[in-house]
Amino acid sequence: MAIPTPAFLAGFDQQELVEADKAHYMHGYHMFDEHREQGALNIVAGDGAYIYDTEGNRFLDAVGGMWCTNIGLGREEMAEAIVEQVRQLAYSNPFCDMANPAAIRLCEKLASLAPGDLNHVFLTTGGSTAVDTAYRLVQFYQNSRGKPQKKHIIARYNAYHGSTTVAMSIGNKAADRVPEFDYANDRIHHVSNPNPYRAPEGMDEEQFLEFLVAEFEDKILSIGEDKVAAFFAEPVMGSGGVIIPPKGYLRRMWEVCQQYDILFVADEVVTSFGRLGKFFSSLDVFDVQPDIITTAKGLTSAYLPLGACIFSERIWKVIGEPGKGRCFTHGFTYSGHPVCCVAALKNIEIIERENLLGHVEEVGSYLEQRLGSLRELPLVGDVRCLKLMACVEFVADKQTRELFPDKLNIGERIHLRAQAKGLLVRPIMHLNVMSPPLIISRAQVDEIVETLRECILEVADELQKSGQYTGR
Known part of the structure; x- marks a missing residue:
C-alpha cells in the first residue's frame, strides 16, 4: 500500500526525519545508546x-x-465526533464549579459500567495520573475518617502502575528501577509476584496460592494492621509479563483486605474496556469488588489521552461528609477535557454496538x-x-x-x-x-x-x- 505523504512531513526526507528525531525527540523509556545508533x-x-x-x-x-x-485505528466516526466537539467546545475548565456535558455524560456512563457501588469518577489524563489520583484519594479518605496513621500501601514485585514518581514506586519492575531515579519507598511495600511459572521450587499452584496469601497477611501484621491503607493490584499484571495469578488468588487477597479494613485498588488501566472480554474484569472475571478502579488506555482506544479513577459510595460519603468544608485539592488542567470525553463516549458506543x-x-x-x-x-x-x-x-x-x-x-x-x-x-x-x-x-x-x-x-x-x- 502506497502511503501519501502527509503535509506535515512534506519538508523532510526519510534521513532528515531520522536525524531530527535523534537530535530533538526524547522518547519515553529513552534508550540513549540504542537510539543514537539505530533511531526509531x-x-x-x-x-x-x-x-x-x-x-x-x-x-x-x-x-x-x-x-x-x-x-482499531482510522475510524471515521471517531474522527467526526472529535471534530464536531472541537468546533463546538474545544476546552472547558474542569476545576471547582465548572463542568461540561461530555464529561458529565462520561462519568455517568462509567458509573453505570463499573461494578457494585463504584458510582463516583475523577477524570485524569492517563493511567499514571489515575494511579496517582487513587494514591492521593486513599490518603484523603484515611485522614477524613480520622486514621492519619493508616497510609501504608502494599503492591507486588514486578508490577507496573505507571511512570510518575508515586506510580513507579508502587510498581516495582526491576528493569524500571534504574539507579539514576529516586523512588518513594517509606510507606510503599511489596509482596511476591503471583507468577505460577516462577513459584518456589516444589510448590504446586495450590500451595503457591496459600504461600502468597499467608505472605500478604504476614506483611500486613509486620507493618501493623492499623497502618496499612490499601492494596494495589493489576488483575492480570501487564508490563510485568502478563502474569495470570493462580485461580482464586485475587478473591483471597480481597478477603484479607476485608478482614483488615484495607482498600482494594484494582489497576485496570490495561484489563478494562474489553481486553479480557468485559468492560471491567475485577468482578466479572475474578470475583472481586474493588473499592477503587483505575482505568485509561482502552477508555478512548487511544484516540485521545484520558484516564479515570472510579471509586465507591463508601469512600464518597466519608470524604464528602456535609458540613466539613473539605476540598480535594488535586486536579489536572486537561482532566474532563470535552474532546477527550466525547472520544471516550463514542468509543464505548462502538464497543457496545459492534459487540x-x-x-x-x-x-x-x-x-x-x-x-x-x-x-x-x-x-x-x-x-x-x-x-x-x-x-x-x-x-x-x-x-x-x-x-x-x-x-x-x-x-x-x-x-x-x-x-x-x-x-x-x-x-x-x-x-x-x-x-x-x-x-x-x-x-x-x-x-x-x-x-x-x-x-x-x-x-x-x-x-x-x-x-x-x-x-x-
Whole structure:
C-alpha cells in the first residue's frame, strides 16, 4: 500500500526525519545508546490493526499501540465526533464549579459500567495520573475518617502502575528501577509476584496460592494492621509479563483486605474496556469488588489521552461528609477535557454496538489455543494468554527455567525478526508481549502465531550455531 505523504512531513526526507528525531525527540523509556545508533521506527498511518511507517511498510500491530488501540485505528466516526466537539467546545475548565456535558455524560456512563457501588469518577489524563489520583484519594479518605496513621500501601514485585514518581514506586519492575531515579519507598511495600511459572521450587499452584496469601497477611501484621491503607493490584499484571495469578488468588487477597479494613485498588488501566472480554474484569472475571478502579488506555482506544479513577459510595460519603468544608485539592488542567470525553463516549458506543466484548470472548479463546502451540518450540519456557493479553517467555533451559543473559536480549532478537516480516510484538528482556486490538480476526491471530513461530525457530537455530544455546 502506497502511503501519501502527509503535509506535515512534506519538508523532510526519510534521513532528515531520522536525524531530527535523534537530535530533538526524547522518547519515553529513552534508550540513549540504542537510539543514537539505530533511531526509531517512524509510524505515519494506521488502519484497523495495521500501522505503516514512512517508507510504506505495513505491520500487523500485535501490541495494540501500548495495550490501547482497542477498536482499531482510522475510524471515521471517531474522527467526526472529535471534530464536531472541537468546533463546538474545544476546552472547558474542569476545576471547582465548572463542568461540561461530555464529561458529565462520561462519568455517568462509567458509573453505570463499573461494578457494585463504584458510582463516583475523577477524570485524569492517563493511567499514571489515575494511579496517582487513587494514591492521593486513599490518603484523603484515611485522614477524613480520622486514621492519619493508616497510609501504608502494599503492591507486588514486578508490577507496573505507571511512570510518575508515586506510580513507579508502587510498581516495582526491576528493569524500571534504574539507579539514576529516586523512588518513594517509606510507606510503599511489596509482596511476591503471583507468577505460577516462577513459584518456589516444589510448590504446586495450590500451595503457591496459600504461600502468597499467608505472605500478604504476614506483611500486613509486620507493618501493623492499623497502618496499612490499601492494596494495589493489576488483575492480570501487564508490563510485568502478563502474569495470570493462580485461580482464586485475587478473591483471597480481597478477603484479607476485608478482614483488615484495607482498600482494594484494582489497576485496570490495561484489563478494562474489553481486553479480557468485559468492560471491567475485577468482578466479572475474578470475583472481586474493588473499592477503587483505575482505568485509561482502552477508555478512548487511544484516540485521545484520558484516564479515570472510579471509586465507591463508601469512600464518597466519608470524604464528602456535609458540613466539613473539605476540598480535594488535586486536579489536572486537561482532566474532563470535552474532546477527550466525547472520544471516550463514542468509543464505548462502538464497543457496545459492534459487540466487541463478545468478539473478544471468541477470538481471545482462539488466541489462547493457537499461542499455546508455541510451548513445544525451543527457547519457549512459558506461554501466558488470557483473551487478548498474551506473553511468550524465553528460557535458555526448559527444565531449569534458567534465563538467557540480559546482554543477549533474546526478546529483542525475536521482535526484530518479526518486525522484518511485518509483525510487531513488544520485547521486554526475555519476553515478547502481545495485546492486539479487540477487532483482530482469526486470520490475523494465525498470522501472529505463525510469524512468531518462524522467528523463534530462526533465532534458536542461530543461537545453536553460535554455541549460545544448547537446545535443552
